[in-house]
Amino acid sequence: MRQIVLDTETTGLEPEQGHRIIEIGCVEMMNRRLTGNNFHQYLQPDREIDEAAVEVHGITNEFLEDKPRFGDVVSDFVEYIRGAELVIHNAPFDVGFINHELRELGGWDVVGDICTVVDTLVMAKKMHPGQRNSLDALCKRYDINNSHRELHGALLDAEILADVYLAMTGGQANLLLGGGLEDGEGGDSAAIRRLDGERLALRVVPAEGPDLEAHEARLDTLDKAVGGKCVWRSSE
Missing domain, CATH: 3.30.420.10 (Ribonuclease H-like superfamily/Ribonuclease H)
Structure with missing residues (x-):
């Protein structure tokens, strides 16, 4: 866009x-x-x-x-x-x-x-x-x-x-992993460390109940602000 x-x-x-x-x-x-x-x-x-x-x-x-x-x-x-x-x-x-x-x-x-x-x-x-x-x-x-x-x-x-x-409309989206900016201001490629060998087993906890309701309410507010679907719903 x-x-x-x-x-x-x-x-x-x-x-x-x-x-x-x-x-x-x-x-x-x-x-x-x-x-x-x-x-x-x-x-x-x-x-x-x-x-x-x-x-x-x-x-x-x-x-x-x-x-x-x-x-x-x-x-x-x-x-x-x-x-x-x-x-x-x-x-x-x-x-x-x-x-x-x-x-x-x-x-x-x-x-x-x-x-x-x-x-x-x-x-x-x-x-x-x-x-x-x-x-x-x-x-x-x-x-x-x-x-x-x-x-x-x-x-x-x-x-x-x-x-x-x-x-x-939901904040900027130009930050990279490691806290650096896309244009390199404050960013450092060395701060992004790749894991070799066996990956750690990460526990995934999906959102449910009140969290999902709060998320949908926030998206409804953004939809109303932009007069249509916000970028997060447009990408679904």
């Missing part, structure tokens, strides 16, 4: 009022593992950025003067997200802006025709009804460090959202 965690920064709140995207940040995951194949681009909006927006993300018109326009990168961006599942927090906002940019150019399919979308804000509201479900609130709830986030930034927020999404 290829998923793209996406976030944007904009000149304001309403594309219908002429506001534009000024930053796109995307983080790629394959089978719930970060690949490092990310997409990040600042964009020249050809209009002034609202002061309130600058206070949120800190991006100024002066910084964007020499940056490409959306039309200059649209081909690379569309091919990057094509066929993937987009993971976005408050998806109508970002998708609305992206679709507005695509329609302004003409000749491009909208997001719904290019890929599918999962809204983590909708997921969070179902999982934690009546609670705050902003990205900061979810970081606190799932014990994810976002202390380096002084201002909003599309790539930084996408990286944080990737951690939040993995925590919401």
